[in-house]
Amino acid sequence: MSDIIFKIDGREVAAQPGETILQAAARIGVEIPTLCYNQKISKTTSCFVCVVKDCKTGKFLPSCSACPAPGQEIDASSDEVKDMRRTALSLLVSEHTGDCEAPCTLACPAHATVEEYVRAGRNGDFRKALEIIKQRIPLPMSVGRVCPRFCERDCRRNIGGKPVSINDVKRLSADMYYDTYMEDQPALNGKRVAIVGAGPAGLSAAYYLRLQGVASFLFEQMPEAGGMLRYGIPEFRLPKDTLRKELAHFGKMGGIEIRTGQKLGKDFTIEQLEQDFDAVILAVGSWASSSMRIDGEEAAQKGIQWLGDIAGKNWKDCPNPGRTIVVGGGNTAIDCARTALRLGGDVTIVYRRTRNEMPAQAIEVDEAMEEGVKFEFLTAPAALTKNADGSLSLSCARMQLGEPDASGRRSPVLIPGSEFKLQADTVISAIGQRTVVPEGFAASKRGFEISADDFTCSGRKKVFAAGDCVSGPATVVEALAAGRKAALSVVDFLNGVPHKAPYEFNVSRGHWRSLAKEDLVYIRQVSDAERIQPEYIPLEERKTTFHELYPTFTPEQVSGEADRCIECSCTGKHDCLLKKHSTAYGVDPNAYKGAKPISAVDVRHKYIIHDKQKCIRCGTCVKVCSEVINKSLLGMMKRGFHTMVDTTFGQGLPDYCVDCGACVKECPTGALDWKKKE
Amino acid sequence: MADIKRIKVGTASCGLAAGAGAVLEAIRKQAGNIPVSETGCMGHCYAEPIVELELTDGSSIFYGRVKGTDEAAAAILAQSEEGRFVFPEKRSKLEKLLVTRLAGHINPVSLDEYKANGGFSALEKVLTMTPEQVVDAVKASGLRGRGGAGFPTGMKWSFLAAKKVPDKVQICNADEGDPGAFMDRSMMESVPYQVLEGMLIGAYATGATRLFIYCRAEYPLAIKHLTIAIEEMKKAGLNKLPNREAPLEITIKEGAGAFVCGEETAMIHSLEGKRGTPRFRPPFPTDSGWNTLPTAINNVETFANIPIIFQIGADAYAAIGTEKSKGTKIFALAGDVKTPGLVEVPMGITLGEIVYDIGGAEPGTVKAVQTGGPSGGCIPASEFGVKIDYDSLGKLGAIMGSGGLIVIGNNRCMVETARYFLNFTRRESCGKCTFCRVGTTRMYEALERITSGKGSMDDIAFLEDIAPKIKKGALCGLGQTAPNPALSTLRYFKNEYLAHVQDHVCEALACPALVDVAIDPAKCIKCKLCVKTCPVGAIDPANNFSVDNAKCTKCNSCIEVCPKKAVSRVRKQSANA
Numbered sequence A: 001m002s003d004i005i006f007k008i009d010g011r012e013v014a015a016q017p018g019e020t021i022l023q024a025a026a027r028i029g030v031e032i033p034t035l036c037y038n039q040k041i042s043k044t045t046s047c048f049v050c051v052v053k054d055c056k057t058g059k060f061l062p063s064c065s066a067c068p069a070p071g072q073e074i075d076a077s078s079d080e081v082k083d084m085r086r087t088a089l090s091l092l093v094s095e096h097t098g099d100c101e102a103p104c105t106l107a108c109p110a111h112a113t114v115e116e117y118v119r120a121g122r123n124g125d126f127r128k129a130l131e132i133i134k135q136r137i138p139l140p141m142s143v144g145r146v147c148p149r150f151c152e153r154d155c156r157r158n159i160g161g162k163p164v165s166i167n168d169v170k171r172l173s174a175d176m177y178y179d180t181y182m183e184d185q186p187a188l189n190g191k192r193v194a195i196v197g198a199g200p201a202g203l204s205a206a207y208y209l210r211l212q213g214v215a216s217f218l219f220e221q222m223p224e225a226g227g228m229l230r231y232g233i234p235e236f237r238l239p240k241d242t243l244r245k246e247l248a249h250f251g252k253m254g255g256i257e258i259r260t261g262q263k264l265g266k267d268f269t270i271e272q273l274e275q276d277f278d279a280v281i282l283a284v285g286s287w288a289s290s291s292m293r294i295d296g297e298e299a300a301q302k303g304i305q306w307l308g309d310i311a312g313k314n315w316k317d318c319p320n321p322g323r324t325i326v327v328g329g330g331n332t333a334i335d336c337a338r339t340a341l342r343l344g345g346d347v348t349i350v351y352r353r354t355r356n357e358m359p360a361q362a363i364e365v366d367e368a369m370e371e372g373v374k375f376e377f378l379t380a381p382a383a384l385t386k387n388a389d390g391s392l393s394l395s396c397a398r399m400q401l402g403e404p405d406a407s408g409r410r411s412p413v414l415i416p417g418s419e420f421k422l423q424a425d426t427v428i429s430a431i432g433q434r435t436v437v438p439e440g441f442a443a444s445k446r447g448f449e450i451s452a453d454d455f456t457c458s459g460r461k462k463v464f465a466a467g468d469c470v471s472g473p474a475t476v477v478e479a480l481a482a483g484r485k486a487a488l489s490v491v492d493f494l495n496g497v498p499h500k501a502p503y504e505f506n507v508s509r510g511h512w513r514s515l516a517k518e519d520l521v522y523i524r525q526v527s528d529a530e531r532i533q534p535e536y537i538p539l540e541e542r543k544t545t546f547h548e549l550y551p552t553f554t555p556e557q558v559s560g561e562a563d564r565c566i567e568c569s570c571t572g573k574h575d576c577l578l579k580k581h582s583t584a585y586g587v588d589p590n591a592y593k594g595a596k597p598i599s600a601v602d603v604r605h606k607y608i609i610h611d612k613q614k615c616i617r618c619g620t621c622v623k624v625c626s627e628v629i630n631k632s633l634l635g636m637m638k639r640g641f642h643t644m645v646d647t648t649f650g651q652g653l654p655d656y657c658v659d660c661g662a663c664v665k666e667c668p669t670g671a672l673d674w675k676k677k678e
Numbered sequence B: 001m002a003d004i005k006r007i008k009v010g011t012a013s014c015g016l017a018a019g020a021g022a023v024l025e026a027i028r029k030q031a032g033n034i035p036v037s038e039t040g041c042m043g044h045c046y047a048e049p050i051v052e053l054e055l056t057d058g059s060s061i062f063y064g065r066v067k068g069t070d071e072a073a074a075a076i077l078a079q080s081e082e083g084r085f086v087f088p089e090k091r092s093k094l095e096k097l098l099v100t101r102l103a104g105h106i107n108p109v110s111l112d113e114y115k116a117n118g119g120f121s122a123l124e125k126v127l128t129m130t131p132e133q134v135v136d137a138v139k140a141s142g143l144r145g146r147g148g149a150g151f152p153t154g155m156k157w158s159f160l161a162a163k164k165v166p167d168k169v170q171i172c173n174a175d176e177g178d179p180g181a182f183m184d185r186s187m188m189e190s191v192p193y194q195v196l197e198g199m200l201i202g203a204y205a206t207g208a209t210r211l212f213i214y215c216r217a218e219y220p221l222a223i224k225h226l227t228i229a230i231e232e233m234k235k236a237g238l239n240k241l242p243n244r245e246a247p248l249e250i251t252i253k254e255g256a257g258a259f260v261c262g263e264e265t266a267m268i269h270s271l272e273g274k275r276g277t278p279r280f281r282p283p284f285p286t287d288s289g290w291n292t293l294p295t296a297i298n299n300v301e302t303f304a305n306i307p308i309i310f311q312i313g314a315d316a317y318a319a320i321g322t323e324k325s326k327g328t329k330i331f332a333l334a335g336d337v338k339t340p341g342l343v344e345v346p347m348g349i350t351l352g353e354i355v356y357d358i359g360g361a362e363p364g365t366v367k368a369v370q371t372g373g374p375s376g377g378c379i380p381a382s383e384f385g386v387k388i389d390y391d392s393l394g395k396l397g398a399i400m401g402s403g404g405l406i407v408i409g410n411n412r413c414m415v416e417t418a419r420y421f422l423n424f425t426r427r428e429s430c431g432k433c434t435f436c437r438v439g440t441t442r443m444y445e446a447l448e449r450i451t452s453g454k455g456s457m458d459d460i461a462f463l464e465d466i467a468p469k470i471k472k473g474a475l476c477g478l479g480q481t482a483p484n485p486a487l488s489t490l491r492y493f494k495n496e497y498l499a500h501v502q503d504h505v506c507e508a509l510a511c512p513a514l515v516d517v518a519i520d521p522a523k524c525i526k527c528k529l530c531v532k533t534c535p536v537g538a539i540d541p542a543n544n545f546s547v548d549n550a551k552c553t554k555c556n557s558c559i560e561v562c563p564k565k566a567v568s569r570v571r572k573q574s575a576n577a
Helices: A021-027 A080-093 A103-107 A116-123 A127-136 A140-146 A167-177 A200-211 A240-253 A270-276 A303-312 A333-342 A362-371 A476-494 A539-544 A555-562 A575-585 A622-630 A662-667 B011-017 B022-032 B072-077 B089-094 B109-114 B121-126 B131-141 B154-160 B183-190 B192-204 B220-235 B265-272 B298-312 B314-318 B351-358 B388-394 B414-428 B434-451 B457-473 B477-481 B484-492 B494-503 B531-532 B559-563
Strands: A003-009 A009-015 A049-056 A059-064 A072-075 A193-197 A215-219 A255-260 A278-281 A325-327 A346-350 A374-376 A379-386 A392-404 A410-414 A422-424 A426-429 A462-466 A608-611 A635-637 A644-646 A672-674 B004-010 B036-039 B052-057 B060-062 B169-174 B210-217 B249-255 B295-301 B328-337 B340-346 B366-369 B375-381 B404-411 B515-519 B568-571
Touching: A003 A021, A009 A021, A009 B052, A072 A240, A072 A333, A080 A575, A080 B434, A103 A200, A116 A127, A116 A167, A116 A555, A127 A140, A127 A167, A140 A167, A140 A240, A140 A476, A167 A555, A193 A200, A193 A270, A200 A215, A200 A240, A200 A255, A200 A476, A240 A255, A270 A278, A270 A462, A278 A476, A325 A333, A325 A392, A325 A422, A333 A346, A333 A362, A333 A426, A333 A539, A346 A379, A346 A422, A362 A539, A392 A426, A426 B169, A462 A476, A575 B131, A622 A662, A635 B060, A644 B183, A662 A672, B004 B011, B004 B022, B004 B072, B011 B022, B011 B183, B022 B072, B089 B183, B089 B351, B109 B192, B109 B220, B121 B192, B121 B298, B131 B154, B131 B192, B131 B298, B131 B314, B154 B192, B154 B295, B169 B265, B169 B298, B183 B192, B183 B220, B183 B298, B183 B328, B192 B220, B192 B265, B192 B295, B192 B298, B210 B220, B210 B265, B220 B249, B249 B265, B265 B295, B295 B298, B298 B314, B328 B351, B340 B351, B351 B366, B366 B414, B375 B414, B414 B434, B414 B477, B414 B484, B414 B494, B434 B457, B434 B477, B434 B494, B457 B477, B457 B484, B484 B494, B515 B559, B531 B559, B559 B568
Parallel strands: A003 A072, A193 A215, A193 A278, A215 A255, A278 A462, A325 A346, A325 A426, A346 A374, B004 B036, B169 B210, B169 B295, B210 B249, B328 B404
Antiparallel strands: A003 A009, A049 A059, A049 A072, A379 A392, A392 A410, A392 A422, A608 A672, A635 A644, B004 B052, B052 B060, B328 B340, B366 B375, B366 B404, B515 B568
């Protein structure tokens, strides 16, 4: 028989008799997405992601099954066709239940692949763990110590217990291998980027620029690099020797130069940088203390500056602040209080709401309390006056909680007639920081206004911004994430391609608070040990020295802790076609809402997990098992929306399953998969 | 007064459901020497059980809604004037009984009676023609498939006839699954030989060697009659066609109740012993069907039409109907009409004639008809003037379908109607293709939200967006037509959707979530019947017969029991309560 001549997207194609449109398209390089097409088995014609349009009849055809007709004109790429494919994917996704990615990884602002580095840690391979961590966290020694652990908040071990102590994997991995680890770097490509500010955001930007072959020059106004890590976070939380070790790595990489003592507006201008460099990234942080807006405020110390001054003296030879009142409830307030305490002060924190509303990390509040910091909750300062003896008197009023405000926290409301006074030698205001946006730049509510698409500052296509100076005061890990994103945007800018934030499709089974213990899916025996607890240095040492609070856990301890990980992410995430095509087609996992079929996860087989919640009902496994393996251990059951693949009487894969894994191999999603993830 | 020659009791499913079993027993007890015979359905299902007295003078007396008592039997045997059934004149004028001419008049399983009434004369005539001539005659008759899609039968037969292979398959599709449709069941129950004669003619014309009847197992009486008829035919040697080595075997395959098995490729899979799921066409069954053999599938009613074509001649047959739709069509008329039943009308009759003149519905009480079951659509009363044929109904967003015709009164909610059908299709989807399996459920859920008062404009927008995509994307006819009930109601009754969503009002007072039950104190006589009937104790006689609408399940028991019509549904008072 002669070839069938037809057209795909206007290109003439000769198909052999029996060849499908999909096969013919593949031959000429037109890629049509499909989930259920599999050349090993008879046609399934199930997913309909492969639809194409017959231009003459206007009909949509599943290209995996339709053979071309002579003279047919096939549209395989128009928006209309893509919309149909997106619709098919959206419908499939609307009945899909699973976790493409583990909740910890999603919770991490930098999207460090937590499950993966925890697994490496479980296997005792901390070098590999570090390698994985550094793909998103270029400052693992610091983050391993100061991170508020977003990942752990969303860890599913929170269900009826405590989360995996994830950050300690990071800390140990970095402590063990940071010095000797050196990432593969491409040769420098000659492009040069100026970065203003050598804090976490600037350093992160420099790191990821370097990994793309771009050199960077960091302009730092302080004598040392590190930003908040150096001048904000006190020694007892992040020893500066550790930080220096960490920063030394940047110098070793080659292509990253840090120039300290360089102040914007004094030593150089943005215009100069614009002229001298291919791009500029502003990462100047949020260093201006917010005002308490009370009379006599000028008599108070400004929290972040006060911490910076002490850090500048390396916590040595600082005067005892005496009776100290710290106003505020955030991490800076706690850091001020604990620093003042270590300098010999008698410290009270004044906060206008209750402990529950404090933005500071709970663990730090606990630690501060242990160390003897006193708290006056529901107390707001009203005025600060200087006494005759040089001491200070802070007029306060008691508050009660009223209606929730925009942030969802209940606002404090003054209780009339409750005024009282607190006496102090030092009052530190630590109620927040903000960014000082220089002239010529647009300011947002919190800092620099940048375009959300490409991180450029408004009106200046060559100037980008990242970190606290854009977001307002945030965490180190958030600054690292922002620095990386800005770097990737700069690379696109330097290459002359429009930047588009990459879309990654993801479905989630939901937050652990919405799940029960029975909802957890185990692919291996998970340790049921309690979460490891740090061994603090003696309390007296904590109160009187700036020694680090506790040592890094041992490898044995961390491996044991990592064994508590449930490994929530999908076994099929690396080869799931539903995820792949949904990502490519920009599918919104919530496009179509509705009930999901009731189906369970079967882990009875020794090696294979049958997660029916992820099944797209294409029946590929059924056909592979019957047509290729000649076993017929799987079949389609039920009808309509509740159609499912199941084993005989739902008894699970039987003993005579030969564990060949053909079903696993051909399953387009993670519905049938090996239980092992590596 | 002439003597009674024979007594006939209609014992098709409709008759039996109305109590014909007891009637038959009572009459047999008293009939003495008068022969009593069972017969099928005449289509006047509303009047069942029906008894016919054949008199010696050749005339007949009919009795309708006969009770299964000795007194009633005695009265009939005495040819009482009371309870006589008279065929409605308007209907008789409009109907054209060709295919159903013998239904309800002969003993279904009696080969002799069928033959005596012209049965197998068509086959006899056919055997004098060449197979090609037979196919041409069917082509000339203009007969189109009565299963719903309306593919020209002669054309389909010619495809099969053209296959020069020794083994070919012919399947009679008797998997009638549309809710409210019972044409095929009635034909198989009442005139099984006529269907079989059509099949034999088909086998002769196409060269088919293997004959199947795929009948849903829920039709036990049809299967029983067909089984007897096949045996009788065999005994009479009617299944021996000239120039065939072996006599034809007709195998009845009982379907397990899946709606989708009415789709031809799914039916073939089911016949092969596989899961009843459709596959992509081409290849069409006439190229590769049952076990890859060339296969033609025709509907019961199509086969029942075949003998008629040869009895009256293809030209005479083609003279009936419209330009593109020939012959008659049997409709299962149901819903809000006075006289539901099976009607056989010529193509080209108007919907209005069926609904008002045949069905006896009062003009003004009907807002739509639903044709074609779950695959069909709702046609508003304003379009009742349209002449029925395959193409005109398609243009209105409905389909001819297999012949289900459900009349929707003003007291019905159109959104609820769409929801009902989508609930049907989403359960009956085979689950194979994404658009149908998931799409119909998502549509159902949106409709469910709207009828329960939780709908939004987003739901309407979603329905309007997804419905055409499902039609374009689904694998088989089930999915490709499943959105029709929603699409057609959105087209003609969007105001009802909007009222549900924007005003939380169900004009028809049909959606329980949007209605209250209220008692009119002016009419109430405080008899407490409603209080006693209410299954949830929602009516408080101590509190002026007030109805606790939070408790009330809107079961209508109180409304039905009230002797003064004081209880009624009203619009929900607090829309969001």
